[in-house]
Amino acid sequence: MPVVKSIEILLPKDAVYLAGSSIDGQVLLTLNSTLVDPIVKVELVGRGYVEWNEEIGASRDYSRDVICNNKADYVHKTKTFHVEDNWLKAGSHTFDFHLNLPPRLPSTFSSKIGHVFYFVQASCTGREHILAKKRVYLLVQGTSDLRRQRAVLNPLIVEVEKKISYNCCSQGTICLLVQMDKDTFIPGEKVVFTTEIHNQTNKCIKTVVFALYAHMQYQGFTPSAEHRSRSESSELLRQEANTHITAFNTTKVVSTFTLPLVLSLSSDAQHPEMIATRYELMVTIHLPWSLTNIKAKVPLTIINSPLDSTNYQDSKSQDLLK
Known part of the structure; x- marks a missing residue:
């Protein structure tokens, strides 16, 4: 039987986060047995990626497809939770977290060519092995410098x-x-x-x-x-x-x-x-x-x-x- 029964991230359902706002939630870790020297952490990650195939050399004597792509990292923050006495007993354990989104982020977006995505990821590691991991994607609305006037x-x-x-x-x-x-x-x-x-x-x-x-x-x-x-x-x-x-x-x-x-x-x-x-x-x-x-x-x-x-x-x- 594995030591970790489950790991969950508790966030408001269908929440939309504004760039520059805070994300408040909980990590719920449930253990089947005692875990010694655990590392329980939560990460906030935001990335963008585009990729498409494009034909080059079509006007010459040859043509071939190449992959065009680009990527960006918008945010990567990590919070490691304090575990008293470096052990956790069997049962459920709750860890509160508070993470801030940077201002001037692009909005969550998805198409066949491009993606901008944000997620919160919780993990539990014991003796250098990842015992459990959970990822929840976020809806983020970006902000800009243009003014409402x-x-x-x-x-x-x-x-x-x-x-x-x-x-x-x-x-x-x-x-x-x-x-x-x-x-x-x-x-x-x-x-x-x-x-x-x-x-x-x-x-x-x-x-x-x-x-x-x-x-x-x-x-x-x-x-x-x-x-x-x-x-x-x-x-x-x-x-x-x-x-x-x-x-x-x-x-x-x-x-x-x-x-x-x-x-x-x-x-x-x-x-x-x-x-x-x-x-x-x-x-x-x-x-x-x-x-x-x-x-x-x-x-x-x-x-x-x-x-x-x-x-x-x-x-x-x-x-x-x-």
Whole structure:
């Protein structure tokens, strides 16, 4: 029978930790028998990693695939617990821990190409052998230096007008206007926007799609240390409205998106990161009768400075109560 029956990490369920905040928890160690000279410790680890295959030499007489990758260590802290008299009797033992996350961390993130992850790991070692180990992954929301005041200064209006051909020789114009009171948000916040559609055709517009996209750019290196970059986009949120806008008519649609509680922050273009992010709200009118569509792209900025931490925690609490 092994000496260690189990080792557990006790943390609040589904907690989201803000960069710069503290992690308070317990390590619960259960022994089947007495353990002499144990080392019981807990570690806080944060890492980032990107990797993809890329073809090089395609424009020459040869081509081959190389692996491009990059990695970063964001935090590594260790706390070793004091064991009185250097032995533990059979039964359960509880160890309290308090660990601080550094400020200015990137958010937890995962895709096919890149990952940013954080975990707390507890272990029990006896006579240089690891007897038990447990790892719990954390959700961490990053912070940035950008300030919340930007949100009040930048109302947005995006207008797209397009001439549409249909029924062989018929033509008309559709104008799509998207308006927002601000362009800067924090994770967990509601994004409210108004879409105004002017239908100057003799056809009916039945469907309008609203989607929020994250555009990621990854920075990596080949085995010969040559710099490479790779772009990828993903759809985070999506809504579809059945508008039924009749011919030569105008309709307004007010929509709301609630942002996820954990989001990568918008990146500063002057300081490229291993994983850089930008966000875009896209409003699309599908026109099956003309085999075309109209798109309005609205750039959004996601920030979370320490000044926003109170608003962020309020948004998180309201979301958990739903």
